Amino acid sequence: MKIHLERKNKAVHFEGSSELSPIKVQIDGSDAIGGEGKGVRPMELVLMALGSCSVFDLSTILKKQRQDVQDIQVEVAGERRDEVPNIFTKIHISFTLKGDIDIEKAQKAAELAVKKYCSVHDMLAAGGVDITYSLKFN
Structure with missing residues:
Protein backbone atom coordinates (compact mmCIF):
# COMPACT_ATOMS: atom_id res chain seq x y z
CA MET A 1 0.00 0.00 0.00
CA GLY A 34 0.41 27.66 10.03
CA GLY A 35 -2.69 25.56 9.52
CA GLU A 36 -5.66 27.29 7.96
CA GLY A 37 -8.48 24.88 8.83
CA LYS A 38 -8.55 23.36 5.34
CA GLY A 39 -8.47 19.75 6.43
CA VAL A 40 -8.33 17.28 9.28
CA ARG A 41 -5.25 16.99 11.42
CA PRO A 42 -3.06 13.88 11.38
CA MET A 43 -4.01 12.72 14.88
CA GLU A 44 -7.70 13.09 13.98
CA LEU A 45 -7.00 10.76 11.07
CA VAL A 46 -5.61 8.20 13.52
CA LEU A 47 -8.88 8.26 15.51
CA MET A 48 -10.88 8.07 12.28
CA ALA A 49 -8.81 5.08 11.17
CA LEU A 50 -9.44 3.25 14.43
CA GLY A 51 -13.16 4.03 14.43
CA SER A 52 -13.69 3.07 10.81
CA CYS A 53 -11.62 -0.11 11.04
CA SER A 54 -13.59 -1.21 14.10
CA VAL A 55 -17.01 -0.35 12.71
CA PHE A 56 -16.33 -2.05 9.38
CA ASP A 57 -15.54 -5.26 11.23
CA LEU A 58 -18.47 -4.82 13.63
CA SER A 59 -20.88 -4.26 10.73
CA THR A 60 -19.60 -7.35 8.92
CA ILE A 61 -19.90 -9.57 12.01
CA LEU A 62 -23.41 -8.31 12.86
CA LYS A 63 -24.50 -8.96 9.28
CA LYS A 64 -23.15 -12.53 9.48
CA GLN A 65 -25.07 -12.93 12.76
CA ARG A 66 -28.21 -11.86 10.87
CA GLN A 67 -28.83 -8.90 13.12
CA ASP A 68 -31.22 -6.23 11.81
CA VAL A 69 -28.96 -3.19 12.10
CA GLN A 70 -30.70 -0.04 10.92
CA ASP A 71 -27.90 2.34 11.88
CA ILE A 72 -24.50 2.46 13.56
CA GLN A 73 -22.88 5.64 14.86
CA VAL A 74 -19.32 5.76 16.18
CA GLU A 75 -17.57 8.29 18.40
CA VAL A 76 -13.88 7.96 19.20
CA ALA A 77 -12.26 10.04 21.94
CA GLY A 78 -8.55 10.09 22.57
CA GLU A 79 -6.38 11.43 25.38
CA ARG A 80 -2.83 12.52 24.58
CA ARG A 81 0.15 12.96 26.84
CA ASP A 82 1.50 16.47 27.44
CA GLU A 83 5.08 15.77 26.39
CA VAL A 84 6.40 15.66 22.85
CA PRO A 85 5.59 13.58 20.94
CA ASN A 86 1.97 14.03 22.03
CA ILE A 87 0.96 10.42 21.46
CA PHE A 88 -2.36 8.94 22.47
CA THR A 89 -2.36 7.24 25.86
CA LYS A 90 -6.05 6.31 26.02
CA ILE A 91 -8.73 5.95 23.36
CA HIS A 92 -12.39 5.07 23.84
CA ILE A 93 -14.66 3.91 21.02
CA SER A 94 -18.40 4.32 21.57
CA PHE A 95 -20.73 2.44 19.23
CA THR A 96 -24.43 3.35 19.10
CA LEU A 97 -26.53 0.67 17.40
CA LYS A 98 -30.10 1.00 16.22
CA GLY A 99 -32.30 -1.89 15.14
CA ASP A 100 -33.54 -5.28 16.22
CA ILE A 101 -30.26 -6.44 17.74
CA ASP A 102 -29.48 -9.20 20.24
CA ILE A 103 -27.40 -7.46 22.93
CA GLU A 104 -25.26 -10.52 23.73
CA LYS A 105 -24.46 -11.10 20.06
CA ALA A 106 -23.60 -7.43 19.60
CA GLN A 107 -21.27 -7.48 22.62
CA LYS A 108 -19.48 -10.56 21.27
CA ALA A 109 -19.28 -8.95 17.83
CA ALA A 110 -17.78 -5.76 19.25
CA GLU A 111 -15.18 -7.72 21.22
CA LEU A 112 -14.13 -9.56 18.06
CA ALA A 113 -14.25 -6.45 15.87
CA VAL A 114 -12.14 -4.26 18.13
CA LYS A 115 -9.78 -6.70 19.83
CA LYS A 116 -9.29 -9.42 17.21
CA TYR A 117 -9.90 -8.15 13.69
CA CYS A 118 -9.09 -4.42 13.72
CA SER A 119 -5.48 -4.02 12.60
CA VAL A 120 -5.43 -0.34 13.58
CA HIS A 121 -6.30 -1.37 17.16
CA ASP A 122 -3.44 -3.86 17.21
CA MET A 123 -0.89 -1.31 15.98
CA LEU A 124 -1.94 1.28 18.57
CA ALA A 125 -2.24 -1.23 21.41
CA ALA A 126 1.22 -2.61 20.61
CA GLY A 127 2.50 0.92 21.19
CA GLY A 128 0.98 1.00 24.66
CA VAL A 129 -2.28 2.84 23.95
CA ASP A 130 -5.10 1.75 26.29
CA ILE A 131 -8.10 1.21 24.00
CA THR A 132 -11.59 0.60 25.38
CA TYR A 133 -15.01 0.47 23.79
CA SER A 134 -18.68 0.58 24.77
CA LEU A 135 -22.02 -0.16 23.15
CA LYS A 136 -25.27 1.80 23.36
CA PHE A 137 -28.54 0.62 21.92
CA ASN A 138 -31.41 2.75 20.57
Missing part, protein backbone atom coordinates in the same frame (compact mmCIF):
# COMPACT_ATOMS: atom_id res chain seq x y z
CA LYS A 2 1.24 3.45 -0.85
CA ILE A 3 -0.12 6.97 -0.34
CA HIS A 4 0.86 10.35 -1.76
CA LEU A 5 0.68 13.78 -0.11
CA GLU A 6 0.52 16.81 -2.39
CA ARG A 7 1.24 20.26 -0.96
CA LYS A 8 -1.68 22.59 -1.66
CA ASN A 9 -0.35 25.91 -0.31
CA LYS A 10 2.74 27.46 1.21
CA ALA A 11 1.54 26.54 4.71
CA VAL A 12 0.74 22.98 5.84
CA HIS A 13 -2.32 22.08 3.77
CA PHE A 14 -1.85 18.79 1.92
CA GLU A 15 -4.10 16.58 -0.14
CA GLY A 16 -3.72 12.87 0.50
CA SER A 17 -4.44 10.16 -2.04
CA SER A 18 -3.94 6.43 -2.24
CA GLU A 19 -3.16 4.01 -5.01
CA LEU A 20 -6.20 2.01 -3.85
CA SER A 21 -8.82 4.76 -4.15
CA PRO A 22 -9.56 7.86 -6.24
CA ILE A 23 -10.81 9.70 -3.11
CA LYS A 24 -8.76 12.67 -1.89
CA VAL A 25 -8.40 13.66 1.78
CA GLN A 26 -7.69 17.21 2.87
CA ILE A 27 -5.11 17.40 5.70
CA ASP A 28 -4.01 20.53 7.53
CA GLY A 29 -2.11 21.41 10.68
CA SER A 30 -2.94 23.44 13.74
CA ASP A 31 -2.92 27.24 13.75
CA ALA A 32 0.35 27.09 15.72
CA ILE A 33 2.22 25.68 12.71
